[in-house]
Amino acid sequence: MESQANEALLQEIAQRQHLIAELGQQTERERLMSAISLRISASLNLEEILNITVTEVRQFLNCDRVLVYQVEPKTEITTVVAESTQPSYTSLLDIKIATPLFGERLGEYSRGNIRVLNDIEQQKSATVINQFLQQVQVKASLTVPLLYGGKFWGLLAIHQCSGPRQWQKLEIDLLKQLATQLSIAIQQSELYQQVVELNTNLENQVKERTKELQQSLDYEAILKRISDDVRDSLDENHILQVAVWELAVALNVDGCDSALYNISEATATISYEYTTSLPTCQGKVIKMTDFQDGYNQLLQGQYFQFCQLVPGWKGKVAMLACPIFDDRGALGDLWLFKQRDKAFSDLEIRLLQQVANQCAIAMRQARLYQASQVQVQELEKLNNLKDDFLSTVSHELRTPLSNMKMAIQMLGISLNRSQELFAEIRKPPNEQNKVARYYQILQNECERELNLIDDLLDLQQMYAGIQPLLLTSINLQTWLSEIAEPFSQRLKNQQQQLTIEVAETVPNLIGDSASLERVFTELLDNACKYTPPGEKIVVKAVNCQEVMQISVLNFGVEIANSERQKVFERFYRIPNSDPWKRGGTGLGLALVKQILSRIGGTIVVAHSDHNQTCFMVEVPLTPVL
Template identity: 25%
Template sequence: MNSYYPSNWSESPQEKSELKHPPLNNYTREHWESKAVQSSQETRSEFELLLTVFDTLPCIGFILNSAGVILSVSQFGAEYLGYDAFELNQKLVSKVFHTEDRARCQAKLAKLQQQTQISQWSARLVSKDDRVVWVRTRIRLVPQTQSNPIIFLVCEEIISPQQKQEAHRETKHKIAEEALQQQLMKERLVGKTLGRIHQSLNLEEILKTTVAEVQQFLGCDRVIIFRIHPDGSGVVVVESVGSQWRAMSGTLINDRHFAEVYIRLYKQGRVHAVEDIYAAGLSQCHVDLLAQFQARANLVVPIVHKEQLWGLLVAQQCGETRKWQSSEIDLLKSLATQSAIAIQRSELYQQAQTELSQRQQAEDALRKQFQRERLGAAIAQRIRKSLNLDTILNATVAEVRQALQTDRVIIFRFEPDWSGNVVVESVGSIWPAILGTNIYDPCFEQKYILPYQQGRVKSIEDIHTANLSQCHFDLLARFQVRANLVVPILNKERLWGLLVAHHCCDGRQWQQFEIDLLTSLASQVAIAIQQSQLYEQAKAQAKREQALNQVTQSIRRSLDLETIFSTATHEIEKLLQVDCAQIVQYLPERKLWVTVAECCKGLDLAVGVGLEIPDENNEIANRLKRLEVVRIDDTDSFKGKINRGAAQNFPGAWLLVPLHFNSSVWGALGLMMDVGPYHWQDSEVELICEVADQLAIALQQAELYNQSCLATATALTQAQQLEKALQELQRTQAQLVQSEKMSSLGQLVAGVAHEINNPVSFIYGNLIHAGGYAKDLLSLIQLYQKQYPIPTPEIQSEIEALDLDFLIEDLPKLLDSMKSGAERICEIVSSLRNFSRIAEAERKAVDIHEGLDSTLVILRNRLKAHGDSPGIHVIKEYGNLPKVECYAGQLNQVFMNLFSNAIDAIDEQNQSRTPEQIQAKPSTIRVCTELLNDHQVAIRIVDNGPGMTEQVKARLFDPFFTTKPVGTGTGLGLSISYQIVVERHGGQLLCFSELGQGTEFVIQIPSI
């Protein structure tokens, strides 16, 4: 019996405390059950029932969470054990039990997860003052919520010695039984782990399962496997830990003291068991290391593999100290051995996998070699079957991208200046397309062109680590390239372009078979290019022959020299792909060579036509006159001032073939290439000579045709001249009549204005004096009335007879009216005199607005409403105009014609409109003037009449054209107006009109 107690424990504290604390007896259970039944009858929840009676029972009661942590202690229990009410809260309940009974308590709590109630068992509690109390313990799981159950633990004290002995024997028997059961469980755990090792080759899965089962079996807070690296550092590779403790999986530990002191010992198989890290005499750095894991007790077993320390199997108790049992140490040692076996099996499996992978890589290499050969053969077959270079190149990049499983494959073609274009491309959908991109990089030309011409292949695994020049890096980064493989395409030992594979998503190590594949395909592409060029040359030859036939047929179809020359130069330019083709005529009387026809590439206009080259001291001209063909491969070799001058206009290479007519030179057919030196081929010279022969025949035929047409043309010209002279005579005659009429009208208007002006001036002058006299008389009358307010009867009678008050009021008004009328007559006279300037033939500076106003005054009668005519409203929008140098009378005639036409058009429109329509849209003529710039003014006359059609507008200024009925118009008004504005004043007369939208005439004349 005494072996179950610590040596420093005794019975005396219990005997003394029995006087203070009443014993726990069967009343506790009966009271609990009766209270529960009573509460159950009140239909309350189980948790609420137990909570209600918890503090009313005279027993030691605990409320725990699912992890065995104390949430609450009954008041009686806390006092009985000597603790304050909240002192035990948040501590493990096993800590209250005797050390030898804690494992049973933890096992009971773990078993409670499978069943809600555990039968009672005997155990020992230890009070705060180390008093031991034998109790019978029962526990019950109460679901408070689905995920947070509550455990009620109740202890009843065993009072009699007989009961204590019985409990002692029972406890000893239970301990032995549980030890046997634990041994069976340990053997089962080891066997299960061994079976798992034989069933699985997944080392991580085996180790994870092992630490989880070890933690559950030991009931500790954490179990880990710590992998040790060769340098002594290590990492937590697997872990099983309670939810309330910090997870340390993946933690890297590099402790030099640990490596220097413990690695050697663990390598020898030492097991390190620590009950309390703070009382075990560990170094401070070791304590700090374990504190990172929140460990209080620590058990470490080494895992030795092939006589090397592979790692450590570690069990830790975090919440409290723990004495590790020998059975627990043996279990971890056994599991460490099994883990070493699992590690060895995993390594053997990895080795087998590596060998299998190497075999698969060899098979992949053979398969890729076969694919490369098959791809090369397919492309070679396609080259033999097709002459379409674009089709071949596009299929090549698509198949290469698929074979290499890369992001982009392109073919880049160089230009003569070493710039270039991406001519074909195959690219993944997530990467930007660069087809057609033009690239010119000077540093690329300086550094890479020569190696590529020598056949060098360049592979870049990662542009960020390849030590590239900045410009090269920027070029590749621009296209989102991460790795690339470049193979040159050489055509006749000349660098034609590059076959390039781009890997964009990440870096890539290019394999040798991939480099060999692209090198082989680049050779096949070069063959395709050469074959395509030969095919294109054959096509060009056939095209030349066809073009020669076409030129010949074109020359024979026409007898017009201009058409023949134009056709010949265009066809020759297209035929030989020259930069310029010209026909030059020799003029012996002027000793000049003159360009008569030209066709230059890229130019729509023949800018060289009319160019003259002197004949004297010109060696090239002398050779042409001797009917020699002149070949010049480079105009820089010219000698002589004249030849160099011509070469400046057309630098490069020339081919000149003489054109003969009647055994003498007529001119020459010239071809130019603006890139020199250029060597003219014999086939080109022969073709041009044949074209020159056809042109010589055309010259003879055209000469005969021109002679036959000359007589007809002469007769036709004479007839046309007579017809034109007749029309001019008729127009001049009509203009003379119109001018005479306007001159007579001007003289008449000037005479009338003069005759009217004399009496009106007399009247207007006397009206001023009459007004003053009347004012004086009226003032005298008012003075009389003031001095003699009561007149005599005779005077009063006369005042009434004269209606003196009315006379005094009306006389000033009468005089003002007469003055206004006289001023109006003066205004009309001024307008007439202004309009009469039509007879003036000299140019002078005048006010345009005066001319407009004078014309409107003369036409006022037509503008006013009378009879059925509603009248026309004139809107003046005058700008700020300076005086304009012009023929004032002629310009007034233009104003008269335009205003008259607008009035006629509006009157004609109003005849077909109802009064309502006229009221809704009144007739208006708007007159606007503005200064367009410092040297030009504009006068706009706009009406809202019926407008006119495009056909009428096209003939508006033709002489004798009119839309008015016969007898109402001569058709010369607008024609004469046009001549006055355009010919006499150097201006413009414009008309804008749409049918139904009115008409606008714009007069633009220089202001100076």
């Protein structure tokens, strides 16, 4: 009985010891799982996670080798990516295992099945994978697949190389749990790497886009600088020189040139070039037929680029050609050269096209300007010939007309002695005899021709600017009265009233008295000529800041809006507007406008009430020299 009791006690003690051992192992396993999980979760670096796992597992299970295989999905080539092994055994890290070795088991592993080998030598089937394991000193192995999201990633394997090993359920369960944790960690790490790679790609794209935007802004600045420079120039040579220099320096190319086309001769002459190392071609005349395909494209407004060997230089040269083209055709071209096989970028092509467009506009303007300058020179020549002709004719006509005037005066004196001509002239026109009427016609027409010649000469001198200005201080109240005095008898005969209105506060005017007297004498003469009997003529002076406004207003007559600008043209006379039939030269107002322009003044037909005409003169208080 006693022996049975002792045996039962010993069994109970053994069971308790076994239970305690199992509890210790379970506690250690949980500690290991917790430690490994904590260290894995603290890192997203896959290499670090795998190394932690194999090291901790080998130490905990006291095995000879722990490793992690990664299987490439496309090629199914398996690579040992992490390993912890005893120094006395062969390292398998980084070796690649061909498909046939694992191919026979990949299907099983992909379905989540594990492989337990307690003694490889006792295996009945001599599989290829078993042969491989024996070659690397493996006596027993435990292999668990690494799966996440239905994807087979690789394997976690334990090798016992010192001898066979009976793998315990606790060890198998531990490895399964570790494989699950490791699979999650691998998934997280790969997701993190994808995020990092995505962020890196995005950063690179942002940098590249920023670089492109900055380059685009730089090119816009270059284009603006070139456009401003060529737009301000009317020299075709300067336009091409600026474009070539700015493009070559800004784009850092090895060469740039510009050619002008002669369409009739089918040639292109290189006018300007910039080169750092390429052979010079400035001044070279190229026949378009020697490069027919290229020039056909350029003449149609199309650019092109190509690579070609250049004589005198080793290697190929990339070339970009763009026409200087507008709606009227091709004027020339721009070429870029660089010693590279790389093609020109879209930004470089667009910049060259825009510069070529600006050059086309500027060159067309320059040619129009040159053509207009030629026309201006021709017109100046014609104008000088006209002025010389008028001056010569006027002088040639004045001498005989002066003689005629003197002869008419002598004839009048002779007729007065014999027939009392002057008394006859003072009679009303319908009571005068024929001699008196014919004499008056002869005298008036002679005077009219002399006035015409005087006006022509004065106008010619005004245009030529040969009459000097003699500045004096003019009291307008006194001065205007003196100008009006010669018209008093004429005003009385025509039953017209003249009023001069000058305020006492109006200052003296500094100006050329003779020129201004000619102006207002002409305006008063016109006022008397076109004002009907019984109407008024008003001359009014007003100080308006830095100018003096002097208006001549006559009542009873109105100039139509359509005629107000024409009256200042030479030889223009308003039809059917002279009630006194006194006639005129048609040069008076043209001469007035030219005189005022010379002294810095202006004249306009101002807006006035119905049936009134107002000529407004403005002259500066301070003379313009």
